[in-house]
Amino acid sequence: MRLLIVEDEKRLALSLAKGLTAEGFAVDVVHDGVDGLHRASEGTYDLVVLDIMLPGMNGYRICSTLRAAGHDVPILMLTAKDGEYDEAEGLDTGADDYLTKPFSYVVLVARVKALLRRRGSAGPFPVHTLGDLKVDTAARRVFRGADEVTLTTKEFAVLEQLVLRAGEVVSKGDILEHVWDFAYEGDPNIVEVYISTLRRKLGASLIRTVRGAGYRLETPR
16 A cells, blocks of 8 residues: 655654555655655645644644545545644644654554555455465455465555456556555566466466566466
8 A cells, every 4th residue: 555654853753654665565755844745736645644744734734625625535644743732733634643743653653544444344355365366455464265375565565556456457557556655766577576476376376477568467267
């Protein structure tokens, strides 16, 4: 899943990004409120971690503007303030949760995962079954028949993008955007490496290459 961090304390923002990336998320970071609103409005994020005190535009305005425009992306607000009034104001503008600095990184990760689970529970069932392939996106487990297949974090993330759009062609760019992040400057052929690994672990016929377009997950028989 792809997260956006809008935080002007650069050391904190980069520390959070590093930790959340290690948890398996693709993470983008901006340090200005106006940039944060623009990026969040693109609609490509599964969750936004949003500081309140930001240059350009504060978190309250960003949140209320997103909600007024119909964006329902989960928003976890961060602030150095405390007190019931601040929390109420943040939630009134449409935030889904609220965390006061200084906070435990473990608590932040737990809040992020809880918000994502809550969002997922309102959408498609998290266990996807395609023939004898079963992918549990909540538990992050994959089975082929009765056998569990062990995947790395990135391998699972690539497979998840294909599973969520099973039967459709998913471009290499789409996979890079959701599994890595906008700042990735490495070889885009890294996607082919992961596709090759998934074919080896799950079966060569499972993922079909559509020349010039991308990849399609076939329904296993």
